[in-house]
Amino acid sequence: MQITIKKVSEGTFPVLAKLSNELALHQGMIPLGKEGVDRLRTDCLSKNPKFEAYIGYFKNKPVAYMVTYMKYSTFLALPTLQLGDLFIEEEYRRKGIGQTLFDFAKEIAKKRGCGRLEVNGLTWNTPAVRFYEKNNMHIVKDLALFRLDIKNKIYDKQLFCPLILKTNATL
Secondary structure, eight states: OOOOEEETTTTTTTHHHHHHHHHHHHHHHHOOHHHEEEEEEEEHHHHHHHHHHEEETTTTEEEEEOOOOOOTTTTTTEEEEEEEEEOOOOTTTSSSHHHHHHHHHHHHHHHHOSSSSEEETTTTTTHHHHHHTTTTTTOOOOOOOOOOSSOOTTTTTOOOOOEOOTTOOOO
């Protein structure tokens, strides 16, 4: 397998924007316009970025991306790594790329002393739900995702299921 992962830089940012828009289309959402892409660039590449993004390459071709950011659990008194996006272009799925990116996210969580790795997944995306469950994650049955859209009403009525790495599983 020839899979490599590289953190997004100014030079590779257009790849992130392209893949992010592919994910939006895959989920039935509206891709980002110029203003959205500009905000994404600022939030990813500024001195104090709001998130980190990584590109997954298969045989040196960019075909996937992953976004992570930190949260905090007062119940654990430990940080939590949130996996915001994990997307692989359709023709490159089932080649181990998603697993490689997910394992990379687990390593980030370990290095940062996290007590959890969390993902929000769409309930209709059965392959994704199965993937996370295969990786010792479980749906948190009594936890609902509540959202207040401050600037954007486009994504109302999306159904999400929060997933977390099982507490008895090892990162």
